[in-house]
Amino acid sequence: MGYLNLGVVGTGLIGGSIALAGSRAGYRVTFYEPASGLVETVLSGAVRATDLDDLASSSDLIFIATPVSSIAAVADRLARCVKAGAIVSDVASVKGAFFNRLSEIFNGRCFYLPSHPMAGSEKSGLEAARVNLFENAITIISPDLCQDKAVLERLAQFWRQTGSVPLFVDVATHDRLVAAVSHLPHLLAAMLMNHVATFASEGLDFVGNGFRDSTRIAAGSSELWTEILLANRTDLLTNLYRFQDTLNETIRALEANDVKSLQAFLDAAKRSRDRLAG
């Protein structure tokens, strides 16, 4: 199978960018998007599917790029007409919440392999989509149930064609790690933004770039993020309990005017952040 027929379900920031990057890489792109609007202008190189059956029966590689809450319903529909040997992937920020369900739905029909491109923006929707959104970003592929090296490689190749760097991480590890590096930071940014808006709103008149950067992701879609955070609730809570301990310790160090502890804490953070930059 050539896998040159790409299907994209949902044309928001990620789905739209996949369609654009796929067209650029030479795929014949079909998309399914119930909403009208910008779609046909932005995705002028792609074909609009009349329904999910149409998309499933004409695609060799399919991305489900809808909000988390719709993924299982879309998968159910796709499974009816999906080609044997096709690869179906999703692009959600959390996997465990629906991985078993989708694995069952597609079992024996096609290959299901989750993807998570670690690229995004506080903006959402097709108007924010970009052909180069994935360039230099890591995309996690979770190979848990797939033993077929050629299939894994085919999906990895697609992501490389978008400019991304694929990395294989199993579903449980993925969810545990993104809870720490993505979901916790999102909640903290929202907490900081609400804290300042509530207790120090006059301060918003003179914030510098530090505050802007610290809170940028809080401008993300509240609908999408509510679904993501709740779908990864257990791992996120584990992180929040630990963060609560760190916060309490930091408060105690400040109460005690403990120069040495505070300096060591800030120094450790600086060293880790410096390594990240390099």
Place this chain on the structure above:
Amino acid sequence: MGYLNLGVVGTGLIGGSIALAGSRAGYRVTFYEPASGLVETVLSGAVRATDLDDLASSSDLIFIATPVSSIAAVADRLARCVKAGAIVSDVASVKGAFFNRLSEIFNGRCFYLPSHPMAGSEKSGLEAARVNLFENAITIISPDLCQDKAVLERLAQFWRQTGSVPLFVDVATHDRLVAAVSHLPHLLAAMLMNHVATFASEGLDFVGNGFRDSTRIAAGSSELWTEILLANRTDLLTNLYRFQDTLNETIRALEANDVKSLQAFLDAAKRSRDRLAG
């Protein structure tokens, strides 16, 4: 007095940038920096003072741009030779810790007026200094004890000449607001960085721009920030106690799978952050 003789004590990121911006605006700049190194190359348009007496006696507008812990000692030395009618300012991120002391030191000798340019970088030192560091940033001037409109205007004019926008905010309000918009975010960035480095270090291999932005300020100098945070300990603790409450509430909402509360919380944050961008 023409105020065209500018004195800068300390040539780190902020002092160095003041010297560069002052030279560009046509001031005759004298700086005092005990360390050797890059200084004479970067500040080639400025004159090196032999000591603080030399700098004080030749300057009409003086910025103390040293770490917080050195400000009072520098002020003591400057006071011996400062010109009557000169303006002395500092550029620290916190004011209350030394404002009364400096007001006493300079009382009857010259005008003392704190400044706080809300510009900076996670980088520090003269190698990070830029002539345009202050462009479009707010600079807070605290006029608490100064009744002389012409003096206030003269300092405000200097900041406008650097490209900054001056804003008058008293010392107590300044410290309360920067605790929320600058000092709390700094601690949170450090906490987040240490949290991930401790509990999810493998996740650092695939972090996206969101995490990078959220933690950027954690790369700031740990020495400088320890001094700043402890100097504003009381206001910072007030903020940390409130943040602790917010964190606890957020944890309860997640534990209860409370979609409505979480969505409302993220939505409020998004609306505030969107207003900030506009």
